[in-house]
Structure formats: C-alpha cells, structure tokens
Amino acid sequence: xxxxxxxxxxxxxxxxxxxxxxxxxxxxxxxxxxxxxxxxxxxxxxxxxxxxxxxxxxxxxxxxxxxxxxxxxxxxxxxxxxxxxxxxxxxxxxxxxxxxxxxxxxxxxxxxxxxxxxxxxxxxxxxxxxxxxxxxxxxxxxxxxxxxxxxxxxxxxxxxxxxxxxxxxxxxxxxxxxxxxxxxxxxxxxxxxxxxxxxxxxxxxxxxxxxxxxxxxxxxxxxxxxxxxxxxxxxxxxxxxxxxxxxxxxxxxxxxxxxxxxxxxxxxxxxxxxxxxxxxxxxxxxxxxxxxxxxxxxxxxxxxxxxxxxxxxxxxxxxxxxxxxxxxxxxxxxxxxxxxxxxxxxxxxxxxxxxxxxxxxxxxxxxxxxxxxxxxxxxxxxxxxxxxxxxxxxxxxxxxxxxxxxxxx
Numbered sequence: 001x002x003x004x005x006x007x008x009x010x011x012x013x014x015x016x017x018x019x020x021x022x023x024x025x026x027x028x029x030x031x032x033x034x035x036x037x038x039x040x041x042x043x044x045x046x047x048x049x050x051x052x053x054x055x056x057x058x059x060x061x062x063x064x065x066x067x068x069x070x071x072x073x074x075x076x077x078x079x080x081x082x083x084x085x086x087x088x089x090x091x092x093x094x095x096x097x098x099x100x101x102x103x104x105x106x107x108x109x110x111x112x113x114x115x116x117x118x119x120x121x122x123x124x125x126x127x128x129x130x131x132x133x134x135x136x137x138x139x140x141x142x143x144x145x146x147x148x149x150x151x152x153x154x155x156x157x158x159x160x161x162x163x164x165x166x167x168x169x170x171x172x173x174x175x176x177x178x179x180x181x182x183x184x185x186x187x188x189x190x191x192x193x194x195x196x197x198x199x200x201x202x203x204x205x206x207x208x209x210x211x212x213x214x215x216x217x218x219x220x221x222x223x224x225x226x227x228x229x230x231x232x233x234x235x236x237x238x239x240x241x242x243x244x245x246x247x248x249x250x251x252x253x254x255x256x257x258x259x260x261x262x263x264x265x266x267x268x269x270x271x272x273x274x275x276x277x278x279x280x281x282x283x284x285x286x287x288x289x290x291x292x293x294x295x296x297x298x299x300x301x302x303x304x305x306x307x308x309x310x311x312x313x314x315x316x317x318x319x320x321x322x323x324x325x326x327x328x329x330x331x332x333x334x335x336x337x338x339x340x341x342x343x344x345x346x347x348x349x350x351x352x353x354x355x356x357x358x359x360x361x362x363x364x365x366x367x368x369x370x371x372x373x374x375x376x377x378x379x380x381x382x383x384x385x386x387x388x389x390x391x392x393x394x395x396x397x398x399x400x401x402x403x404x405x406x407x408x409x
Contacts (some may be wrong), residue, residue: 018263018270019269022269033275033372039268040268040373043268048366049224051255051257051258051259053258055255055258056232058239060149061236065234070355071153072149074358075154078112078154080112082113083108086308090103097303099300099303109381111363113364115363120147120354123396168375262365265368272379273382305380312362317399320356321399321403356406357400360399360400361392362389
C-alpha cells in the first residue's frame with residue numbers, strides 16, 4: 001500500500017518538523033519550562049475547548065451516537081485494556097530485571113491514550129478508499145465523522161482518567177494537614193461547632209456552593225466543551241442555528257483558535273525533549289543511579305518505555321486487527337455483499353477502519369502537556385515520545401498495509 005506508506009511518512013514528518021522547532025527554540029532559550037507550562041494551560045483552557053466547540057456539535061448527531069455506539073465502547077476498551085496489558089508486560093519484565101512492583105504512571109498513560117486526531121486524519125486523507133466497494137467518498141465522510149466521535153469520548157477519558165493517572169502522589173506532609181482543614185460542619189479545634197449559618201436553607205446553600213466549586217475544579221475545560229458540543233449536536237434545531245450563517249464568524253474564530261492546538265502541543269513536546277535529556281544525567285546522579293523503589297533508575301525507565309512501545313504499537317493494534325478479522329469471519333461480511341468487508345451500506349467497513357487506525361497510533365502528544373501541568377514525570381514522558389514516534393513510523397506502515405489488506409474486496 002504505497003499511498004498508506006506515503007500518508008504515514010507525511011504525517012510523521014510534519015510532527016518531526018514542529019517538534020524539532022520546539023527543541024531548537026528551547027536550545028536558544030526562547031522556549032523555557034515556564035513558557036511550556038503557560039502554553040500547556042492555553043492548550044487546555046483555550047485551544048482545545050475552541051477546537052471541540054467548533055467541531056463536535058457539527059459532526060456528532062443523535063442518530064450517529066445511536067448507530068455507532070461501539071465507538072465509545074471501543075475507546076473505553078482501548079484505555080483500560082492498555083492499562084491492564086502494560087501492567088502485565090511490566091510484571092513479566094520484572095521477573096527478569098527485578099523491577100519495582102508498581103509501574104511508573106507515565107507508562108500507563110502513554111500506553112492507554114493514543115493520538116486520536118492528527119495521525120488518523122492524515123492516513124484517511126491519503127488511503128485509497130475509492131477502490132473499496134465503489135463508495136470511497138461516502139466512506140471518507142463516515143470515517144471522518146467516526147474519528148471525530150472517537151476523539152470526543154477519548155478526550156473525556158484523557159482529561160479525567162489520564163489526567164488523574166499522571167498526577168503526582170500526595171506527599172505525607174499534605175496528608176498530615178487534613179486535620180487542619182475547616183469543613184462545613186465544624187473545625188479541627190471544635191468539630192461539633194457548626195460554621196454555616198443557622199437554618200437548613202443556608203446550610204444547604206453553602207453545601208451546594210462547595211460542591212459546585214469542587215465539581216468545577218474536577219471537570220476540566222475540554223470535558224465541558226465536549227458536553228456542550230454533544231448537547232448542540234443532538235438538538236437538531238440548535239445545531240442548525242449555531243452552525244448556520246448567523247454564527248458562522250464565531251465558529252470560524254473558534255476553528256482558528258483550535259487550529260493552534262496541535263502545533264503548540266508539538267512545540268511543547270520539543271521543549272520537553274530538549275530539557276528532559278539535558279537533565280537526564282543530573283537526575284540519575286542525584287538518585288545515585290538507583291530507583292527510589294528499588295532497581296537501577298535507567299533500567300526502570302527503559303523498561304517502562306519498552307512496555308509502552310510493546311503495548312501501544314504492537315499488542316493493541318494486533319488485538320484490534322484480530323477482533324475485526326474474527327467479526328468479519330463470524331458475521332460473513334466478506335461473503336454477504338459483493339465480496340469484502342466494505343460491501344452493503346459500508347457501516348461495518350467504516351467502523352472497522354476507524355477502530356483499527358485509532359488502535360495503532362503512537363501516544364497522544366497532549367500527555368506531555370498534562371505532565372507539564374502537573375510538573376511531574378516530564379522528562380520520562382518526553383523520552384517516551386522521542387522513541388515512540390520514530391518507532392511508529394515503521395509500525396504505522398506495517399499496520400496500514402495490513403488494515404487495507406483486510407478491508408480490500
């Protein structure tokens with residue numbers, strides 16, 4: 001599949017150019033760690049929500065949600081399957097390398113959350129779908145909508161499950177301060193003394209305000225944008241108004257802002273790569289060459305990165321490929337309509353293509369943004385990305401060829 005290979009090469013070269021620019025800016029002192037964290041906040045609170053608001057409501061409708069329910073199910077299976085398989089691979093490696101019992105959290109996040117937009121879209125644009133069942137144009141449109149739907153649910157999982165996985169552990173001093181917290185029902189000095197004003201209504205109002213504040217902190221801006229986008233999409237009259245001529249300038253502005261999300265994430269990745277490798281020897285020297293939980297620090301890090309590469313680029317795509325192949329054989333898709341999985345109305349082909357492409361991508365670049373926001377495991381995640389994307393250059397060529405062979409009549 002020459003077209004699939006060229007699409008993979010083109011997508012990865014664009015990524016390499018942006019990442020290299022970020023590394024060069026970091027080398028010259030233009031893009032420093034504080035700047036990267038500021039850009040990460042802009043991505044989380046501005047660029048990504050703008051991109052989601054501009055695209056989700058337009059592409060995600062109620063009939064689509066009902067018809068293609070396997071997409072969110074597949075996203076959940078990829079995330080939790082990636083976490084479970086990475087832990088299993090880590091335990092197997094630990095038998096030979098005497099690794100710590102718990103795998104570093106950056107490896108779990110990198111293996112569980114693939115790049116869901118840039119790489120699949122680049123491949124879809126170049127794959128020769130016109131030769132599949134005589135309905136390539138319709139298949140392109142359906143696959144694009146499905147990629148957007150998959151990205152929607154994966155974004156929710158990424159900023160809830162993934163963001164929590166990457167959070168640094170709470171230090172013991174912070175836990176000791178829990179006794180000093182002042183709550184709604186009393187204080188540490190006198191827990192029985194109520195702090196809220198007397199009266200059930202006032203107490204209920206104070207409790208509601210407290211819960212609203214906690215919910216606002218727990219739910220990030222991308223998740224809120226996804227929820228708003230879904231609501232707009234499933235209410236057809238509202239969708240026609242929002243994406244109609246009246247609000248076209250506003251939607252265009254959101255698309256303009258959202259277009260900065262992917263390149264800025266790649267600049268941050270370049271900065272993290274440069275800074276991470278500059279500090280790598282110093283970190284190992286401070287740790288005395290040993291991991292805090294046991295084992296050589298280099299062995300622990302390399303084993304964690306190897307676990308990510310094995311699960312993210314080999315095991316999960318292989319399982320997805322096997323699942324689609326079994327579904328085709330069991331349901332008789334190849335013999336049911338004009339030969340090939342793309343026969344009939346093409347829904348099975350569209351769903352299969354999207355799930356296969358989404359399973360084979362490298363780790364999501366915004367995992368680096370999350371590490372920068374947490375200021376935790378930044379160099380480890382950057383090192384993972386540096387090894388994962390060149391490796392994905394080869395594996396994507398392999399999997400794109402295999403996927404097209406499965407889908408071709």
